Every structure is written in C-alpha cells, then in structure tokens.
Amino acid sequence: MKYNNQLLLFLLIFTFFYGYSQQILTKKEALEIALENNFGIKIANNNLETAKNNASILNGGFLPTATINSGADYRTNNQKIVFTDPQTGSDAERVGNGVITKNYNTSVALNYTIFDGMGRKYNYKQLKETYNLTAIQARQTIENTYLQLFTLYFQIARLSENKLNLEQALAISKSRFKRAKYQYEYGQTNKLEMLNAAVDVNNDSITLIAASQQLSNAKRGLNVVLGVEKPVTYEVETQVDFNEMLVLQDLEEKTMKNNSLLKQNEKNIAISEFNIKINKANYFPRLNFNASYGLNRTENENLVNPFGARLITSNGINAGVSLSWSIFDGGGTKTRVKNAKIALENQEILLEQQKLTIKNSVKNTWNNYKNQLFILKAQETNVATAANNFKRTEDRYNLGQVTSIEFRQAQINFINAKTALNNAKFDAKLIELQLLQLSGDILNVSF
Structure with a gap:
C-alpha cells in the first residue's frame, strides 16, 4: 500500500512538471506580453507622452507670464x-x-x-503636427515589433518541427542499428553493416543536439522581444493559416494610404510648411x-x-x-525663410522617392509571396512522394532486397523533403506579414 502511494505521488509530480515544461505560448499570448513589456514600445510611448506635453497650450506661448x-x-x-x-x-x-x-x-x-506676427500660432500648429508624427513613429515601432516578434515566433515553430523530424530520423536510425546488431550477432550480416548503422545514429544524434541548441537560442531571442525572462522549456503553436483574401491592387491602395513611412514623410512636409510661416513672422512687428x-x-x-x-x-x-519692429536684421530672416523652403522641397522629393521605392517593394514582395505559395504546394507533393518512397524502401530493406546505403539515402531524402516543406510554410507566412506591414494592416492581424 505504501509502495502504491509513493508511486502515485511520483506520477503526479512527473505529470505536473511535464505539463509545465510543455506549456504552450500561443501567438496571442506572445503578442499581449510584447505589447506590455517590449522595451522599444515603452520608449515609443514615453516619446509620445513627451510630444503630447510639448503640444499643450502651456507650451504654445499663448498665456501671459507673471x-x-x-x-x-x-x-x-x-x-x-x-x-x-x-x-x-x-x-x-x-x-x-x-x-x-x-x-x-x-x-x-x-x-x-x-x-507676434502669428509666429506662436504657427509654432503651436507645428507642435501638433510633431505630436502626430511621433504617434505615427510609435505605430511604426509597434508594427516593427509585430514583425520581429512573429519572425522569431515562427522561427521557433520552424525549428520545433525540424527537431521533431530529426527525432523521428534518430528513432529510425536506432531501430536500424538494433536490427543490424541482432543480425550481426546471429551471423546474418557483417560487422560493416552494424558499424555503418552506428555511425548514422551518432550523426543523427549530433544533428539533433545542434537543432536543440538552435531552438533554445531562438527562444531566448524571443524573450528579448517579449521583454521578459521565460524558461526555454515552453512550446509554440506550429499551425500556420494564410490570408486567402489578399489582392495586389488592394494592397497597393492601402500602402499608399496607410504605410507608416509615407505617413511620416507627409507629416514632415506639414512641419516644414509651418517652419516657413514661423520664420516669416519675424517680418511683422511685435506688440x-x-x-x-x-x-x-x-x-x-x-x-x-x-x-x-x-x-x-x-x-x-x-x-x-x-x-x-525689426525693419532690417541683416538678412537673417530672409536666409532662414529660403532655407526653410529648400527643406520643404527636399521633404517633397523624399516623399516621391519613398512612394516609388515602396510601390516596388509591394510588387516584389507580392511576387515572392505567390512564388513561395507555389513552392509550398510543390513541397507538399515532394513530401508525399518521399514518404511513399521511404516506406517502400523500408519494406524492401526489411526483406533484405536493398542495401543499408539505399535505405539511408531514402531516409535522408524523406527528412530533407519534410524540412523543405516546413521551411517553405514559414517563409510564406513571414512574407505575408511583410506585405501586411507595408500596407499598414499588420496591426489588424488576428490570431
């Protein structure tokens, strides 16, 4: 009875720690943690608060001084x-x-x-536009954090599935070594067959250890983006859903309207326009x-x-x-007005350059996305073919109709095909997220 109680207690403790080690960090949970704790987002929010204070009526020069x-x-x-x-x-x-x-x-x-020649009025409006610019910059920081977060998250998912494939490969190699060892002990094969199987077990073990280390490193990298310290024992979701409603024309329209870089440049143009008016105010008298x-x-x-x-x-x-009334200030005001107009012209040129660059980025990323989806479909076919080939080769190997070298090659082909499919799946999803970031729609992604 005492032995049974001890066994039950051991099973409960093991189940608890096993469940804890297998805790799943969902995409939604990761996003919530990052939005609350990410260092870059915190700094962006503080900068936004500073810009809000600067745009207050208390900083506009409209109130008297005592x-x-x-x-x-x-x-x-x-x-x-x-x-x-x-x-x-x-x-x-x-x-x-x-x-x-x-x-x-x-x-x-x-x-x-x-x-004062309307200078403080234009200065106040400029501060408002600066606040709007800071708000867009904060939004861009959040968008970049989204992309960085899910790049690392899907990298962990990719490595997790690759590790699972390697574990299956190692299990197959161990089974083959065990079979070769029995055959050698009973004189059904030579020692070389057993040694080759042992080498393959060692190679698969080394590859698995390296993959496990990569996975742990990726989880630590994700912790930095999350802004927290989590044990690297957690798992992530590996399911990937694609947005089948994406249309190139809609993406292009949304990009020209909502892209963060373009919106920032538009605000910089407005700020430059007010800067001209602020300098022109020096032409007027002050009362x-x-x-x-x-x-x-x-x-x-x-x-x-x-x-x-x-x-x-x-x-x-x-x-x-x-x-x-400063009738003549040595030409200082005139010079500042001219330079402010040149700065405005540069901002307008930069906006046109950014529009052209981002349009090309949308088209190139869209083509990469469609190509990657095609590759994904092709890799699914390759996996089915490689799986069928490996199964038939394994059956023939068990019957002694193929050599261990042929069996090993079929095994490697099968693992490589699954790895390629895994990579194609996550690469396509990351390109999709890049498209959504360009169009300013990444914050609307639901998981």
Whole structure:
C-alpha cells in the first residue's frame, strides 16, 4: 500500500512538471506580453507622452507670464556735508560716520504678447503636427515589433518541427542499428553493416543536439522581444493559416494610404510648411503688454542732512504697451525663410522617392509571396512522394532486397523533403506579414 502511494505521488509530480515544461505560448499570448513589456514600445510611448506635453497650450506661448521680484538692501556710509550760510556766507560742516540706509522693494509683474506676427500660432500648429508624427513613429515601432516578434515566433515553430523530424530520423536510425546488431550477432550480416548503422545514429544524434541548441537560442531571442525572462522549456503553436483574401491592387491602395513611412514623410512636409510661416513672422512687428504693482520702502538713520527724509515709501500700479519692429536684421530672416523652403522641397522629393521605392517593394514582395505559395504546394507533393518512397524502401530493406546505403539515402531524402516543406510554410507566412506591414494592416492581424 505504501509502495502504491509513493508511486502515485511520483506520477503526479512527473505529470505536473511535464505539463509545465510543455506549456504552450500561443501567438496571442506572445503578442499581449510584447505589447506590455517590449522595451522599444515603452520608449515609443514615453516619446509620445513627451510630444503630447510639448503640444499643450502651456507650451504654445499663448498665456501671459507673471513674475514676483523682491529685494532688500542695507548700506552704512560715512558722510560729510558742507553748508554755506546765506546770510554770513561762511561754510558749516556736518560729518556723520556709520550712516545707515535700508531699502526694501517688492513687485508683481505681468507680461503678455498681444501680437507676434502669428509666429506662436504657427509654432503651436507645428507642435501638433510633431505630436502626430511621433504617434505615427510609435505605430511604426509597434508594427516593427509585430514583425520581429512573429519572425522569431515562427522561427521557433520552424525549428520545433525540424527537431521533431530529426527525432523521428534518430528513432529510425536506432531501430536500424538494433536490427543490424541482432543480425550481426546471429551471423546474418557483417560487422560493416552494424558499424555503418552506428555511425548514422551518432550523426543523427549530433544533428539533433545542434537543432536543440538552435531552438533554445531562438527562444531566448524571443524573450528579448517579449521583454521578459521565460524558461526555454515552453512550446509554440506550429499551425500556420494564410490570408486567402489578399489582392495586389488592394494592397497597393492601402500602402499608399496607410504605410507608416509615407505617413511620416507627409507629416514632415506639414512641419516644414509651418517652419516657413514661423520664420516669416519675424517680418511683422511685435506688440507686448506689461503691467506691474510695486512697493518700495527706504529707511534712513543718523541723517547728516537735517532736511533729509528718514522714511520714504511708495507703491502703485504701472502698465503699458510696447511696439517693436525689426525693419532690417541683416538678412537673417530672409536666409532662414529660403532655407526653410529648400527643406520643404527636399521633404517633397523624399516623399516621391519613398512612394516609388515602396510601390516596388509591394510588387516584389507580392511576387515572392505567390512564388513561395507555389513552392509550398510543390513541397507538399515532394513530401508525399518521399514518404511513399521511404516506406517502400523500408519494406524492401526489411526483406533484405536493398542495401543499408539505399535505405539511408531514402531516409535522408524523406527528412530533407519534410524540412523543405516546413521551411517553405514559414517563409510564406513571414512574407505575408511583410506585405501586411507595408500596407499598414499588420496591426489588424488576428490570431
């Protein structure tokens, strides 16, 4: 009874750890983790928050500024005053040492720009466009993360299936070695047959170990994109579904409308246009309003002059407007306007270049996609043929009608065909994702 309980406990523990080691990380879960923890996305979101702060009314120059100034001054001086008596014409002298004077002042000032040639208006609009540009850049970062994430995810799926193929190949080689060993022990074959089978087992084992290492490395690479540390014991989904609704014309239209690079360049053009207007604002006058309330107090002690005031206080409001107009600034404004127009022209040229480049990328990627789908169909046929050939060769090998070399070649052909099919499947899916990224539709992919 005690033995049965121990056995049951062992089976439960083994089942738990086996289930944990075989935990499946789905595509949807991987995407959710990356969106929350990816370092690049976090930085992009922070940059977007900074751009939002910059585009606030608080940074637009539309609000007045208020300043409080306050100060105190203490002086001690030696003074000498010479008086002339108007009646006698004789001089009289007064001397004071350590004469103390105390000054106190405080004021509140308000300044506001009434008109600046519309410069702050265009600057505020430019900041809004900069925010929109940053939002598009953040979107592009997320799109790139999508593509990077699923490139690594499908690479893990590819390596997982390849590893499974290699495990099957190793199992076949071990079975063949076991058969050859029995035949040698019973004198039905020579030792060379057994040694060849042993070499093939070793080679398949080495290949499997290398594939396992590649798989572990790929999972660690995925962890970096996810922004988390996960044990590399998890598995991934290997099923691939293709979007059969893709049409080249629709992709081209969506690309010209939604591609992140093109949208960014359009925003750069808008920013450059506002930059011209901001520089042109320097041609106009500036009208400022200012107002202040001040309080001053002066205390004089030990006066030498008997007619001097011992206490002086003043307070009041001052207000006014000022107009300034730079009629000629040495040509600086004119130069900046010219350079801003050149910068705008460069942005327009760059947009046309990007349109042409991206149009070609869509067509080239589309052709690669269709070719890869054709290759996928062809590889499916190859696998069926190779599987049939291997099965027939295995049957004949068991009957002693073919050599071990012929059997091994059929085995290698079968494994290579399955590997090629596996590669074609995931290559086609990655090209499909590239098409969706170009068209700005990759964020709408559902898994």
